[in-house]
Amino acid sequence: MILIADDHAIIRRGLLLIILQAGDLKAEEVTSIDQLLDRLRTSPIELLVMSSDGDTLQRVKAEFSNLPILIFDCHTDDLAAMRALRAGASGYIETASSPEDLLTAIRRLKAGGTYISHVMAEKIAAELARGGDGEKLHERLSHRELEVFQLLGAGKSVGEIARKLKISVKTVSTHRSRILEKTGMRNNADIIRYSILNVIDQRS
DSSP: OEEEEOSOHHHHHHHHHHHHHTSSOOEEEEOSHHHHHHHHHHSOOSEEEEOOOHHHHHHHHHHOTTOOEEEEESOOSHHHHHHHHHTTOSEEEETTSOHHHHHHHHHHHHTTOOBOOHHHHHHHHHHHHHOOSSOOGGGGSOHHHHHHHHHHHTTOOHHHHHHHHTOOHHHHHHHHHHHHHHHOOOSHHHHHHHHHHHHHHHHO
């Protein structure tokens, strides 16, 4: 079950309609933080889609640290997305995105992945590939592991990476396991947050 949380009824109903029309997804909506927390405590929720509210995001992640959260926001600047991902969101999508992009983001998060826009993904991957001064965690990786790491950091799924690099899904999964072991990260969300923080550090 996908839970939609937003103060604006039009936005909630629009998201709900898009998700339900997909046919293979189930969703429901809540209108307040109290309803949101109550539903999370009493129902098996797979994914939360919510507006960019930093306080609400922090409260949800404090109690439900493993819950995938997709932030749906009107801001298109990189900083808004970076703040959301640093706070624990697994994905970020702008309100100007297409219904197809929304469904892609939802399915990717439900499968355990992450999602950011193509523009931001390319920017993060390019910055990470350039590297920077001082030793960083990603510098411990082999050339192929770094390729996989960059694509994971850009929000790509294991299947997408396998197709892009022309290797098997099993091989990608093996590289991912080695990446997590070498860097001490726990999951894809950690990788994408590291990528974004690394970009901020390089710009500072």
